Amino acid sequence: MSALPDTVEAMRQLLARGGYVADQALATTVHLALRMGRPLFLEGEPGTGKTEIAKVLAAQLPRRLVRLQCYDGLDLSSAAYEWNHARQLMAIRLAEASGETDRAAIERGIYDRRFLQERPLLRALSSEGGPAVLLIDELDRADEPFEAFLLELLADFQITVPELGTIRAEVPPLVIITSNRTREVHDAIRRRCLYHWVDYPDAARERAILALRAPGLPERLSAEVVRFVQRVRGGDYFKLPGVAETIDWAQALAALDARELEPGPVDETLGVLLKYQDDIAKLRGAEAARLIAEAKQAAAA
Incomplete structure (x- = not known):
């Protein structure tokens, strides 16, 4: 494991080596969190x-990545730990077969770490495999009561198992929580974290992202794609295209040997950029042609 970046600029360079173009505010927040x-x-x-x-942080630091993908109905047994009841029952039967009659001793024996199945939260605290980056992804998809399970982990990097005791991380993981804001995450979570709002990149940063993630694109095509996408994001669409869609769309146009935006290829590839038919129908045709003209003008300026 390499040393942590010691300046904000070093953090920006570390992220860039992993193909992530961060602005100053984001690089500062990530640097401070570490x-x-x-x-x-x-x-x-x-x-x-x-x-x-x-x-990118897991790959560049490097650390093992432990990911908890949140969803509706996520509970402690799926997120943190679960007792292996089948192995516990077998241990009880073996103890009884060997003549053990002390029920308290049997109970103490079955609530041992070897019977504990680690889920992502507990796995991130383990020293096995070295320090971790714990990604708690899309926390807003989980039920609100689930957030209470995270408070001890976020405050003290530990999890208390009632039958076993408190398990602490020897080396605290780097914890990153993401939310798409489909609902508000409780203040108790926010207070334990450093916060940053990740917005869509401006045109200059999106051009830099394309240069890193899709090298070899024709310069004119790259400039026009970014200007077109920036204008789409200013429209009234159900699902605006993200950076991943910009990269995919630019690569799709390049695969069709496009050197610049033209109405035909644009209309034919809108399914790469937009993911809902109503949005595609709204953009296709005259509206796309108008945005192409504006994108060409802006890219040439």
Whole structure:
């Protein structure tokens, strides 16, 4: 495991080596989270690169990545730990077969660490495999009561198992929580974290992202794609395209040997950029042609 970046600029360079172009504010917040040993809470629209930050940090530091994907109905047994009841029952039967009659001793024996099945939260505290980056992804998808399970972990990097005691991390993981803000995450979570809103990149940063993630694109095509997408994001669509869609769309156009935006290829590939038929129908045709003209003009300026 390499040393942590000692300046904000070093953090920006580390992220850039992993293909992530961070602005000054984001690089500062990530740097502070690492230096202060605090969890990082990233909130923003889908497709703005929140999850990618955790992946890049894990790859570049390097640390093992432990990911908890949140969903409706997520509970402690899926997120933190679960007792292996089948193995416990077998241990009870073996103890009884060997003549053990002390019920208290049998009970103490079955609530041992070897019978504990680690889920992502507990796995991130383990020293096995070295320090971790713990990604708690899309926390807003989980039920609100689940957030209470996280408070001890975020405050003290530990989990208390009633039958076993408190399990603490020898080396605290770097915790990154993401939210698409489909609901508000409780203040108790926010207070334990450093916070950053991850917005869509401006045109200059999106061009830099394309240069890193899709090298070899024709310069004119890259400039026009970014200007077109920036204008789409200013429209009234159900699901705005994220950075990943910009990259995919640019690569799709390049695969069709496009050197610049033209109405035909644009209309034919809108399914790469937009993910809902109503949005595609609204943009296709005259509206796309208008945005192409504006994108060409802006890219040439």
